[in-house]
Amino acid sequence: MPGREDMPSTLRRSPDKAQRTWEKTHDSAVETYGEGERSHRTAFAAVKHQFEKVGDHWEPKGRKGPSDQQAEGGGPERRAPTAGGVDANATKDHLMSVARKLDVPGRSSMTKPELVTAIEKANDRATRKARGD
Numbered sequence: 350m351p352g353r354e355d356m357p358s359t360l361r362r363s364p365d366k367a368q369r370t371w372e373k374t375h376d377s378a379v380e381t382y383g384e385g386e387r388s389h390r391t392a393f394a395a396v397k398h399q400f401e402k403v404g405d406h407w408e409p410k411g412r413k414g415p416s417d418q419q420a421e422g423g424g425p426e427r428r429a430p431t432a433g434g435v436d437a438n439a440t441k442d443h444l445m446s447v448a449r450k451l452d453v454p455g456r457s458s459m460t461k462p463e464l465v466t467a468i469e470k471a472n473d474r475a476t477r478k479a480r481g482d
Contacts, residue, residue: 350481351371355375355389356368356372357371357409358376358405358480359402359405359406359434359476359479360477361408361409362405362406362479363400363406363407363408364400364407364408366399366409367396367399367400367407367409370392370395370396370399370400371392371393371395371396372392374391374392374394374395374396375388375389375392375398377390378391379418383388391412392432394426397415397416397417397434397443398414398415399413400415400434400454401416401433401434401435401436401439401447402433402434402472403447403451403472404450404451404471404472404475404476405472405475405478405479407434409441410436411439411443412433414438415438416434416435416436416437416438417420417427417431417432417435417436417437417438418430419431420439432451432465432469433469433472433473434469434472435447435465435468435469436471437465441461441464444456444465445459445464445469446466447468447472448464448467450467451471451472451475452471453467453471455467459466
């Protein structure tokens with residue numbers, strides 16, 4: 350199936366449930382929209398409702414639901430910035446915990462939006478490192 354072949358490396362390093370969610374949603378989206386960016390976005394949207402990106406992989410969220418402003422409203426007509434897999438709707442305490450896990454410097458004095466941005470950057474660095482970039 351295309352979903353298994355097209356699965357991003359961050360999902361390959363993630364729990365089986367995240368991989369199954371990506372695969373099933375991607376394959377269904379390919380049948381509906383065809384192969385391409387839209388199918389990938391649809392699959393990531395499904396993953397983001399149950400998982401959040403932490404470093405170079407995805408981990409289960411404490412609650413199900415949208416992870417950022419774009420996921421709340423979604424749709425091609427309404428474009429809002431995404432948080433790159435960071436659960437921007439989580440509590441500041443949760444974001445602080447993730448930042449601690451990723452060893453984000455200066456986290457104790459950051460606001461919630463600053464934590465989201467810092468975690469997103471730390472995730473990107475961890476992903477690049479895991480890929481050998």
